[in-house]
Amino acid sequence: MSQDMSEENLPERRSSESHEVAAHDDPFADPGLPPHEVRRTDIDERAAKRAERQVALLFTVSMLATVAFIASYVAFDIDTIVFIWPFGHVSLLNFALGITLGVALFCIGAGAVHWARTLMSDVEVADERHPIEASEEVRSKVIADFKQGAAESGFGRRKLLRNTLIGSMALVPLSGVVLLRDLGPLPEKKLEHTGWDQATPAAPLKLVSMNTEQPLKAEDITVGSLVFAMPETLSMDSENFQEAIAKDAVMLVRIAPEDIKDRPSRDMGFEGVLAFSKICTHVGCPISLYEQQTHHVLCPCHQSTFDLADGARVIFGPAGHPLPQLAIKTDAQGNLIATGDFNAPVGPSYWERA
Structure with a gap:
């Protein structure tokens, strides 16, 4: 009796095995989402606070670098040449402007990336494609997702991060305003x-x-x-x-x-x-x-x-x-x-x- 039952189930088993082999051989098969890994900052508030201070430090360094950019423009003369290894002889003004502006922009980017990787939600969500014109349900879902993302990012709750980010983003454009002065000396009455x-x-x-x-x-x-x-x-x-x-x-x-x-x-x-x-x-x-x-x-x-x-x-x-x-x-x-x-x-x- 058991032998007959095994023989009866044999086609079904062979079909299942062939399906698994076909799925394994398909290079375009959907692998699905990997299992979510819990980060330390998700379960340890001290680690989250430490990450928050690190991000705030990067934004603060960006603000200081922007101030240094403006101070360098005022303090250094364009004709002052110094030797800096490994660049050789360079204009002190151009070198200072490049370093300070680079640090200001880098710290904003690094702070945003570190914030996203350690404190913002990293749960991957798959969604089906939808028509170009969103339905009312989809619009409601997008708004809800946005509010949820804003809440999970801690932008409203973590005031230190929010204020330092706003400060660094507000100061960086001043670099471009200062550079307008480099369009040339004022003509005064020369024209x-x-x-x-x-x-x-x-x-x-x-x-x-x-x-x-x-x-x-x-x-x-x-x-x-x-x-x-x-x-x-x-x-x-x-x-x-x-x-x-x-x-x-x-x-x-x-x-x-x-x-x-x-x-x-x-x-x-x-x-x-x-x-x-x-x-x-x-x-x-x-x-x-x-x-x-x-x-x-x-x-x-x-x-x-x-x-x-x-x-x-x-x-x-x-x-x-x-x-x-x-x-x-x-x-x-x-x-x-x-x-x-x-x-x-x-x-x-x-x-x-x-």
Whole structure:
């Protein structure tokens, strides 16, 4: 009898064994969730308090590092070079900023990770996929899960963690605000003046050719020509030539006095010779294209067009201001001279300029 029963159950046993083998051979079989392991901080309140103090310490170090970042920016000069192994000779300011900001960000991240691994709930929960539009039951469950997670995280109950986290997160953005100061020194009045500002009626500056660095005479400027000039105090060999010429460059044209429409502009010239800034008032490109018949100059970058016979006003393009003009006359030797700076700031608009 027992032998018959064994034989009857044999197909069922073979089916069960074959199913187990098939499941074992399937590389995509769902292994399920591993059994939950209880952490020490879950059962030992002293361990939980110790972990809380460790996280708070990391957040506090982050706050101190942010304060050190700001203090370093104020205390160290950018030109101070020190030897630091193994980096070699580096800027003390850059090194201090990098170290302090790195520590501030690292401690926030490390504190958050340590908080999550030791104090927040680590029970894994599996949930079935649901439609994109959640049902009312799902929404209620999400809200309940969020409230449960917030309660289990201890954010409301563990005030030391919450306050130090808020403090570190509030201070870190100050690093970015301080870095805005590194956009450059404040311009003060530098944008309003050029190298021609040194010229006065008592001590005028000669206009010299940018090609020969020789003084220019009124007779050198012929109708239809475009001549580029700079102040006699500037030399192409000078160390700051590129910086200075970006504001001091002048273009000279000669227009028949009766063709000059703007009287103040004509009075700033000499016998039809007019001196305008070579720097476009849109984004600061050098202007070099001149049309003799219309007295228009064109900026090659964005096609802003200026009428030199009408005070260099803008007649086309994105430029917002006329080209500044330089008042000129001649000295006893017939050299063209300037007695002051341009009549307006050179180049593109900026905050202080309307």
